[in-house]
Structure formats: structure tokens, C-alpha cells
Amino acid sequence: MRDGATLLGDLPALRRSMAEQGRALPAPELEAADHDADGVPVRLYRPAGAAGQLPLLVFLHGGGWILGDLDTHDACCRWLSERAGCAVLAVGYRLAPEHRFPAGLDDVGTAWRWASARAAALGCDPARVAIGGESAGANLAAALTLRLREAGEAQPRFQLLVHPPTDLTLSQPSIDAVELPGLSRAFLAECVGAYLGDVSAEHPHVSPLHAADLSALAPAVVVTVELDPLRDDGEFYALALTRAGNEVSVQRLPALPHGFMFLPASEPRVAAAYDLLGARIALYFDRP
Known part of the structure; x- marks a missing residue:
């Protein structure tokens, strides 16, 4: 992402740029098949040669709610599937500003219910289906x-939850304390405005940190990174989930920027991060 007050005017170019970056990323050879999840495009990945019912991670790409699709994050999903030894179902949810909140979230819900109901038919274990995403996802x-x-x-x-934005009022301290090229407060505000339109940034379905009740939610694996203006969003959300009685694992990865999953996995620090994510995913799938 990059700074600027002309985000919406530059949006086609930004989307083309992300597509080009995504195509250039190396990725492992896996089984991959596209499906229609009741009108939502999805892509299922399985480790090559994997047999039996695999656990399934329904994964949502990042991109500020305005960028990204099944192709831009193809490499990311392949690495997750390969490292975790699980199936990954990528979701091509609708993007803003053409489709503002709650369109993307509605698509995610549709894809989630489709995957949960058809897990066995997809060669996956219906008892082990999780949700995940990076950044906006x-x-x-x-x-x-x-x-x-x-x-x-x-x-x-x-x-x-990989470096999740959880407070779209952009009021957490790290927003101004951490500088990252391309992820300024101005850029984040434009993304939020494009996504929300007239919806309040305090709505709990866009800012989960503002939810009055965070109890009785799924165990959370929260991963933040050092070089991220949104770092506090993830860490304060992990704390809020814990205080509400949920099981939470939280870890900050040093020397990595927001969006590290869109960097080449050939970089040692990125490869190590994928190793950690894969191990954490496998651990949470395999627990009783």
C-alpha cells in the first residue's frame, strides 16, 4: 500500500500493482481447485498427496477491504497449507468502495457456512474447521x-488473527507511534472511509475491540508484528478477549512489517514466520 489523498482515484492502479506483486511471489506446488460457495468465489488448497480428511482453515486475505482477491494471495494460502499440513479455503469476498460494509462480511459468512456444511464433501474434517485472516481479513x-x-x-x-485491525476509529497509540512507509494514518483513514461509508467506526462488526461483550468466542491465535501502526489493535484485542474469558495465544514477531505474508517466503524472517504460523495452526487443530 502507499500513501496519498487520492486513493480512490488510484484504486485501479493499486489493484493492478498488487496483482503483479502477487503473481511474482514463489509458492509451493499444491492441489488447488476453484469452487462457487453459494455465489462467493473460493479456492481450496490441499498439500500435494495428502490423504484422508484434513482440517480446514477458511482464510481471508488482506488489502484494506479495497484490494486483493484469490489470485493476489495465492502464494500466501499455499504456504499456509504447506506449512500447517491442512486444507485452506481462500475466500474472494466483495471489495469496497464498490461494495461497502457489510457486503464483504456477508460474503465471508456465506462462504463460512458453505464450507462448514460441505467440509466432508471437500475431503475435510467437519469437526476441525477454523477461520483466519491477515490484516483486513x-x-x-x-x-x-x-x-x-x-x-x-x-x-x-x-x-x-494476523495483525488484525480491531479499532477502526484509529485511536490506538501505535497508529502514530510506529511509522511504516505506505501505511500512514491518512492512508488507513481512506481505507476505513471507503469500507464503512456512513457506518460508525465504533460498530462492533467493524471494530471488534468496541464490542460490549466479547465472551464465548472461539479460541484466538493473535499474531502481531513489530513494524506495524496497527500493532496495538491486535495486542489490545488479545487482552480484551482474555479478560472476557476466552482462550488466547498472542505473540509479537520482531523485525517484520505489517503485510509480511505478502513478502517472498525465501526471506529467512518471512520463512520463519510461516513456520511459526504453520506450527500454531497445526497445534490448535490437533488439540482435543
């Missing part, structure tokens, strides 16, 4: 758990 994953609880539906096996 992690925000959507967290919001989904709130929606599921409010609807009286079952929670995911766990929620994987």
Missing part, C-alpha cells in the same frame, strides 16, 4: 465470530 474473521455467536451458531475451531 483478520478483521473480518474476528467480526464473523461475533456474528456467529449473536446468531446462536457454532463457533469455529479457532480464529487466526
Whole structure:
């Protein structure tokens, strides 16, 4: 991402740039198949040669709610599947500003219910289906758990939240304390405005940190990074989840920036991060 007050005017170019970056990322060879999840495009990845029912991670890409698709984050999903030894279902949710909140979250809910109902038919274990995402995708994953609880539906096996934005009022200290090129307060504010339109940034389904009740949610694996203006969003949310009685694992990765999953996994620090994510995902899937 980059700074500037002309984000929406530059949006087609930004999307093309992300697509080019995504295509250039190396990734392992896996089984991959596209599906239609009741109108939402999804892509299922399985480790090559994997047999039997695998656990399934429904994964939501980042991009500030305005960027990204199944192709831009193809490499990211392949690395997660390979490192964790699980199936990964990527979700191509609708983007803002063409489709503002709650369109993307609605798509995530549709894909989640489709995957949960068809896990066995997809060669996955219906008892081990989790939700996860990075950046804006992690925000959507967290919001989904709130929606599921409010609807009286079952929670995911766990929620994987990689540097999640959880307070779209942009009022956490790290917003101004941590400088990262391309992720200024002005840029973040434009992303939030494009996503929300007239919806309040304090709405709990866009800012889970503002939810009055965070109890009875899926166990959370929260991963933050050192070089991230949104770092406090993830860490304060982990604390709030813990205070509400949820099981939480939280870890800050040093010397990594926001969006590290969109960097080449050939970089040692990125490879180590994928190793950690894979191990944490496998651990939470395999627990009784």
C-alpha cells in the first residue's frame, strides 16, 4: 500500500500493482481447485498427496477491504497449507468502495457456512474447521465470530488473527507511534472511509475491540508484528478477549512489517514466520 489523498482515484492502479506483486511471489506446488460457495468465489488448497480428511482453515486475505482477491494471495494460502499440513479455503469476498460494509462480511459468512456444511464433501474434517485472516481479513474473521455467536451458531475451531485491525476509529497509540512507509494514518483513514461509508467506526462488526461483550468466542491465535501502526489493535484485542474469558495465544514477531505474508517466503524472517504460523495452526487443530 502507499500513501496519498487520492486513493480512490488510484484504486485501479493499486489493484493492478498488487496483482503483479502477487503473481511474482514463489509458492509451493499444491492441489488447488476453484469452487462457487453459494455465489462467493473460493479456492481450496490441499498439500500435494495428502490423504484422508484434513482440517480446514477458511482464510481471508488482506488489502484494506479495497484490494486483493484469490489470485493476489495465492502464494500466501499455499504456504499456509504447506506449512500447517491442512486444507485452506481462500475466500474472494466483495471489495469496497464498490461494495461497502457489510457486503464483504456477508460474503465471508456465506462462504463460512458453505464450507462448514460441505467440509466432508471437500475431503475435510467437519469437526476441525477454523477461520483466519491477515490484516483486513483478520478483521473480518474476528467480526464473523461475533456474528456467529449473536446468531446462536457454532463457533469455529479457532480464529487466526494476523495483525488484525480491531479499532477502526484509529485511536490506538501505535497508529502514530510506529511509522511504516505506505501505511500512514491518512492512508488507513481512506481505507476505513471507503469500507464503512456512513457506518460508525465504533460498530462492533467493524471494530471488534468496541464490542460490549466479547465472551464465548472461539479460541484466538493473535499474531502481531513489530513494524506495524496497527500493532496495538491486535495486542489490545488479545487482552480484551482474555479478560472476557476466552482462550488466547498472542505473540509479537520482531523485525517484520505489517503485510509480511505478502513478502517472498525465501526471506529467512518471512520463512520463519510461516513456520511459526504453520506450527500454531497445526497445534490448535490437533488439540482435543
